[in-house]
Amino acid sequence: MGQSDEKEKKADDGTTPVAEYKGQGFIFVDGDKSKEIVEKNAAEIKKRAIAYMKDTYKTNVKVNNVVPARDAAVVMVEAEEPIEFHTSVIVGLDMQKKELDPSPNVWSQDGVVEGAIVSGLYAKAYKEEFIQLDSFTANEAKKYDLEGYNQKSIDKTQAGGYEQRFYYISVSSLEFPTVYKAYLQNNNLSNDSELLRSLFLKDNPDFSNVSISCRYFFKSKGLPKQEEVDKMREDLNLSKGLPKGLYSIDVYKNFIVNRVGLPNGDSTRAQELQK
Incomplete structure (x- = not known):
């Protein structure tokens, strides 16, 4: 298989060599349904995720990625001080109105942030x-x-x-x-x-x-x-x-x-x- 064929194969099967992978194409199930809402409200989604981590877990985080999911945005966050870890926070969307939930509807999967x-x-x-x-x-x-x-x-x-x-x-x-x-x-x-x-x-x-x-x-x-x-x-x-x-x-x-x-x-x- 030639080099161009190999590149074409990678594109077809949606894979990337690990050294070259930087999150391209990363999305959750049915994320295409919420992608437009998430992109439009990215700034507010980030703000809600940061506030949730501070209020609930007394920890400051930065946002590394906002990823569309079926009826929510999954926010990939990182704590650097006083301890270091990566985790995720979920910000709810109103899919009927095609907008963010009016009141901050933010949560995390059981035990994920705690662990x-x-x-x-x-x-x-x-x-x-x-x-x-x-x-x-x-x-x-x-x-x-x-x-x-x-x-x-x-x-x-x-x-x-x-x-x-x-x-x-x-x-x-x-x-x-x-x-x-x-x-x-x-x-x-x-x-x-x-x-x-x-x-x-x-x-x-x-x-x-x-x-x-x-x-x-x-x-x-x-x-x-x-x-x-x-x-x-x-x-x-x-x-x-x-x-x-x-x-x-x-x-x-x-x-x-x-x-x-x-x-x-x-x-x-x-x-x-x-x-």
Whole structure:
């Protein structure tokens, strides 16, 4: 297949190599029905999302993307201080009148923002360990010729909490209720890493319910062999000083499905590892 044929194929199947993907074509189901309303009211939608995060979760955020959905706009937001995470907020539309709901009708999916906050607090509490994880995952990518999401695609399409190029954290606030409640009462506690760590250890000292998903893309054609990914698991097993949690490793084909911002197809996966 020639280069022009390959480009044509990518356009046809709506995929983009991960290194080139920056959120193009990203849209939610039936978003074409609300696209015009969302574009027309983008400024007010952003304002409502920012206010909701401040009022409900005591957190300042910036808006990275406003995405049309069936009868709403999904706003991709990012917190940078005092903790770092990505999440999403939903702003309701009146589809009969083809306008924004008159009163701010704003919400989030159950547990999504709460979990994102706890993931950001975990990364802040164990900053040195996460610096080590950043270094480890980057070295693994280089060693095995792998790629990861770029920052623009994370900002525009991802809402999973604390996310970096090669990994993200999944955690429920229900597993760390003391941590979450303490943050809502006083955001500044995130600056006291010793106190924060003590709260995490009080709630769940082995961090067995924290999932740290290592997510890579194979630069070569297709998927890597299972033994290659098993070697990566062994590297992880031998590595010291990383954050505690249940680790998974997935290596996907080198394509993102534009409209959903997710990998195209299956992955080669290693057995999970508790650290």
